[in-house]
Amino acid sequence: QGCNSNSRGALVVLEGLDRCGKTTQSSRLVQYLEGLGHSAELWRFPDRTTSVGQMISSYLSNKSQLDDHTIHLLFSANRWEKRSSMETKLKSGTTLIVDRYSYSGVAFSSAKGLGIEWCKAPEVGLLAPDLVLYLNISPEKASERGGYGCERYEQLEFQSKVAQYYQVLHDSSWKVIDACQPMEDIEKQLQEMVLECVKKCHNGEPLSQLWL
């Protein structure tokens, strides 16, 4: 357990297409870690509670229109405004389970046709996740799950492009999990991966920064 006085929490990100099960699995992971006596919190991006987050929320529900570059930078700003409290939490020993992060930022904006390097630039210097759990599902299978809602982006063709850009972003911090398995099986696999990561971070693995 986290008894080392200078041990930090882990930054764990869940990514994947809409309907892949990220949100359900994220909250289960937090419950699991808390059950083991670890300090853990569920975070999500966009964080719609801030004033930047409210602009994003209004855009996503089609209540406002914004140029693609502008909304991209707002999503990024929404992570930057949380960066220091994220670092403080991690350093105080709390593990953060984060539902979407910079990978969503780059994959969704690139899928609209913005250059991938341009999309990555404002993310440089944000905290790098210790572990990215990618819940892998085909866009077709995802669209069969309860149907998409009416938010922007919830369309098959667009989700297919997003999936392609996620592939490009895949790096050594990623673990890919088959999201079509039974929910309990996925849950077990995620628990093992997260626990190993939490231990590594408690043992002094340093925090790093994205895309430097």
Ligand code: 2DT
């Ligand atoms: P939720 O349905 O998970 O709330 O996501 N998105 C998200 C981006 O385009 N850029 C980003 O940086 C992030 C974090 C993905 C809302 C939608 O916003 C997209 C789906």
